[in-house]
Amino acid sequence: xxxxxxxxxxxxxxxxxxxxxxxxxxxxxxxxxxxxxxxxxxxxxxxxxxxxxxxxxxxxxxxxxxxxxxxxxxxxxxxxxxxxxxxxxxxxxxxxxxxxxxxxxxxxxxxxxxxxxxxxxxxxxxxxxxxxxxxxxxxxxxxxxxxxxxxxx
Numbered sequence: 001x002x003x004x005x006x007x008x009x010x011x012x013x014x015x016x017x018x019x020x021x022x023x024x025x026x027x028x029x030x031x032x033x034x035x036x037x038x039x040x041x042x043x044x045x046x047x048x049x050x051x052x053x054x055x056x057x058x059x060x061x062x063x064x065x066x067x068x069x070x071x072x073x074x075x076x077x078x079x080x081x082x083x084x085x086x087x088x089x090x091x092x093x094x095x096x097x098x099x100x101x102x103x104x105x106x107x108x109x110x111x112x113x114x115x116x117x118x119x120x121x122x123x124x125x126x127x128x129x130x131x132x133x134x135x136x137x138x139x140x141x142x143x144x145x146x147x148x149x150x151x152x153x
Contacts, residue, residue, distance in 0.1 A: 008034040015043070022137055024150040025052050039113035043067075044098065046106045049147045051099035053137040057092040062112040064088045064098065069106035072099050074141050095134070101143040 015028040030041040040060075044052060054074075064073055064087060071082035074097045075090055082088055090096050100106045116127070140149060 002037055004034065004036050004038065010034070017045075020052065022053050022150070023051060025050060037115055039111060040115050041109065041111045044108040044110055046098060046100040046108065048100060048103045048105065049144060050149050051097055051140050051144060053133070054095060054097040054135060054139050055132050055137055056095045056134065057112070058116055058131050059092055059114055060112040060116055061092060062090050062096070062110055064090065065109045065111070067107040067109055069100075069104050070102065071106055071108060072101055072141075072143065073097070074099065079141065079143065097139075097141060099141050099144060101141075 010030055010033065014033065015030070016032075017026050017028045019025065020027055025047075026045040028043045030043070031039065046052065064071065064082065066082045066084050066086055068084065070084065071086070073080045073082060073088055073090075075088070075094050076096075080088060098108055098110070116132075138150070140147060
């Protein structure tokens with residue numbers, strides 16, 4: 001893993017928003033354009049009545065920070081309510097899922113380190129996805145019972 005040298009200014013207009021692969025949550029990768037191999041940082045804009053994947057990590061710790069709205073996060077069997085400007089640090093082996101059971105959009109900044117080496121561009125090793133998704137990653141928390149997410153493509 002190489003250490004980033006110098007600095008890299010990222011302007012909001014240079015961010016590219018895209019829907020996530022499994023759950024179709026709009027997100028923008030802050031560090032993709034920098035080539036950082038040590039950490040990841042993404043904005044996640046959770047629409048009302050939505051959820052991100054239920055997952056864990058092999059090595060990465062993640063810091064979840066709410067920029068707008070009231071955040072909801074399940075970690076293991078516990079559901080946390082995170083106020084605007086509040087944050088939660090989650091260790092690698094903890095099953096976690098950001099979700100939104102309100103009628104308002106919620107904006108999260110999620111920072112993780114170290115980056116999972118297998119996810120880096122150009123990696124020669126194949127990721128065993130069962131290590132990240134030990135259960136159905138599209139499973140919704142009980143707070144979203146009856147909701148259908150992700151939306152049909």
